[in-house]
Amino acid sequence: MPVLSGSMSTMGYFAQGELPSDFKQTYIDAMRQRRFKDIDPASDRDQAEGWVTLEDPFDTEFDLNKVFFTDYVVMSLRIDRIRIPAAVFKLHLQKALVDYRTEKGKEKLSKGEKDEVRDFLESQLRRRVLPSVQTIDAAWNLESNRVWLFSHNKGINEIFQQLFHDTFGFTLTPKNPYVQLLHSDLDDDARDLALNIESAVFAVPSDR
């Protein structure tokens, strides 16, 4: 896992919110509430997401020792997805439609019948497909209110921001030139000026 070894790609955030008075126990409880839960194959959901501990994607038994490290809260976001490969689904669908026509003794099937076969097949295949498992580490420095998610993937970052907010009550703003400027201890005039200047031209014709 990147937070413990290897190279790190980080999406840096500023976190904004209020720590509850008994934040450690409150956050352990909140993480338990939003822990990762397996996708129910009988449902029509093809994705599940939630928190797991940093060191084990199957561990959702949060406690103080697994979550709080000095100034940091550490956690992993686990995202499972069920995907039936399109080419495989197409092959199975062709066979299922032929079987259905034979069984019903019909030359042609209506759109409704085709949809019914498709839905039934999908529900059957979903039970046979193992979900893909992805875990993405995250660390929150409670002193500086900086947060890192160890992924640049846009979709994963959106899920993370929402889940983080729902769990801890803090809003995350990704770092960028403007947000960093707001955290650079500059005076109000400088901040206002930044919004009113144009980009500079550095390459000028040689005859100038």
Place this chain on the structure above:
Amino acid sequence: MDLITKINRTRFLGPEFLLWLWHRSDVQEGRFGGEGEKFELYFDSRIVLESQGEIRDQSVIKSETPTDTPEAREALRTGKLPMEAKLRILIGQNQWTTTFKAEALQLSGTKVPALLAQDDEEALHERLHLMEELEGVLEALYRQFLQTRLDDDAWREHIDVMRSWVSAA
């Protein structure tokens, strides 16, 4: 003006910062020794430059010292700005490498110095601390850039120096 508009309106500051950093690293030969600074910063192995008009023409330059290549300097002279660069930063014996994405001020593929920690818990803390140290250096540099960029007199003087550097390269 809402936050999204403000973010979009000032996104150009990222590539301008990276160019300012390139200029500083070039003229100071990588050594940063000003007030509160004691480190080396080099542009390392890969840089991406992009034109700023409607059509985003890109130059990706891979070389041991990409910013010294004729291709990189020519890209600057044609108005392209650095959007992404691999940086190598040395503080004492410690070395970090990272790819800096200018428009978002985000880092990827960061390698931190070798760890001293013996167990996982210590290693986790040390790696996070080393990441913070790296971000601290870059954020302090960004603040310095902003202090010049957002001061009309200082910027007028500085941009002339940078323009001469771009055209002389």
